Amino acid sequence: MNNQRTITLIQPNNRDSEPPLANRYMLSQLSIPVLSKNILQEKIFRLTLSSAYISQRAKPGNFVHIRVGSTGNPLLRRPFSIHSVDISKSRFDILFRVVGKGTELLSQANPGEVLDILGPIGNSFILPPKSKEVMLVAGGMGIAPLWFLFTHMLAKGFDPSRITFLFGAKNKRELLYLEKFKKSKVKLLVTTDDGSLGSKGLVTEAFLKDIIGGNRDHQNLAVYSCGPEMMLARMSDLAKEYGFSCQVSLETNMACGVGACWGCVVKLSDGTYQRVCADGPVFDAQKINFSKIA
Amino acid sequence: MKPKPDLSVTIAGVKFPNPVLVASGTFGYGEEYGALIDLSKLGGIVCKSVTLLPREGNPPPRTVETPSGMLNAIGLTNVGVDRFIQEKLPFLQKQKTRIIVNVAGRTIEEYVEVVKKLNPCKGIDMLEINISCPNVKEGGLAFGARCESAQTCIKQVKEISGFPIIAKLSPNVTDIVEIAQAVEGAGTDAISLINTLVGMAIDVEKRRPVLGNITGGLSGPAIKPVALAMVWKVANAVKVPVIGLGGIMNTQDALEFFLAGASMIQIGTANFVDPQTSVNIVNGLNRYLKEKGIERITDLVGKLETK
CATH class of the missing domain: 3.40.50.80 (Nucleotide-binding domain of ferredoxin-NADP reductase (FNR) module)
Known part of the structure; x- marks a missing residue:
């Protein structure tokens, strides 16, 4: 896997004049270790993942696309919003409730396990003027x-x-x-x-x-x-x-x-x-x- | 030192550096995956279906996962041939890989019109004629499900096409061999199979179909055995090269298709699971040939022993 090959998919001409859908940048496929797992409530999990690449680039609204299993079932990746980011520690969190096979498998990931992740993906929330x-x-x-x-x-x-x-x-x-x-x-x-x-x-x-x-x-x-x-x-x-x-x-x-x-x-x-x-x-x-x- | 195995394949005079293509509809217009894989490592890119006019496609939900597979009912969403030529083709022309443009239409005239518009374009190596999409009301499978219409469509496209053509066949037919022989008779340069199998998923709580289009096309590892059997049957019944696809996830799967008689393969749903799949398979084939001391990938094609 080529870990750090990136290109800009949509290069906004001007971020300020064309902000809403402009944030498709720096998508990469990465092997990312799980740092810790927290069970916040019954069936609600928070995974902390170690990635300087994603933590440095993620903006609120971006998501990651995670391969949750290595077999054919479940087959497809699962998308998860980026829940929080700690740039200084090169880590980010995802938060999810176990609702099906994919989230069930992901909830079984333990610290040290390496996940195949595409990200960061998507646009981001546009911050308002501070007067709002x-x-x-x-x-x-x-x-x-x-x-x-x-x-x-x-x-x-x-x-x-x-x-x-x-x-x-x-x-x-x-x-x-x-x-x-x-x-x-x-x-x-x-x-x-x-x-x-x-x-x-x-x-x-x-x-x-x-x-x-x-x-x-x-x-x-x-x-x-x-x-x-x-x-x-x-x-x-x-x-x-x-x-x-x-x-x-x-x-x-x-x-x-x-x-x-x-x-x-x-x-x-x-x-x-x-x-x-x-x-x-x-x-x-x-x-x-x-x-x-x- | 042994020479590097030869993965190249020539179909209708077009030489491909290796036999691994990415399948139409799963790889956009190439640029979507440009950030993730080295496109020059591919045998070629089969881009998303192009139609005469832009198409919005089907109402969502358009995809649902099923055991070891997925259903899709996208509905040939695309920008139309004019915008394809202006906006999408320039990126593809710059890639150091072969480009196959997939063409669909509601009527035979539309197929012909699209091909006429593509004819003057540089950077296209072949066309794949989609007579097998299960998710549109008009065209698509309507042509591919019967010998006469499949033959007429392919014949008329072949007559005016400036590029060699591949007829992409549907498994949703009584006898795919008959259809394959019909399109061969109509002059197609190659045949690709299989497109998706018509399938359905139901939400019991809502008592409604999961897909907005009610039915969709099943793809992924679930359909590989079906695809393999059809490739084997067709490859034994026609002289034109066969391109196999349907649930190929790894090198082992790919080798099965070559043995069954496919000259090339396409990777579809696996791109969603791991964008590296096609490149991994190219590397895997190289390793396999080296290990087995086989000089050329073409030496494997159709080498299934059944007696």
């Missing part, structure tokens, strides 16, 4: 890329008191990082399906209540969201209705992960399809036609 009020809306494992975005923003000097983080999960055990949120001074609103912590119900409805009740200037909001498809469909509807900017990170079945097969497409409002792997995974929520994929 930032709202991050995560559902369940949607915390994975938004945590990276959140910590990246703090590192970039965003004022945590101007960031609202809405986090919904099945129950309080799956509301990860509550201590870390508390320390960060961000405004945190949590919801759970069973009411075991925060308000009972959907995070999207807590979000709606906040933006219509809280004297918010919708034009001044920069909203970022990731979670189940139904949730993102709702966020897309709200973004269209209230006119706030909203970037969502999508998840789909994926085959190649490099833009070649056109298997992972999402339908846009104009009727065209775009690839989640190569044109996304971050999209403008207002431009997606979720009715066609829900």
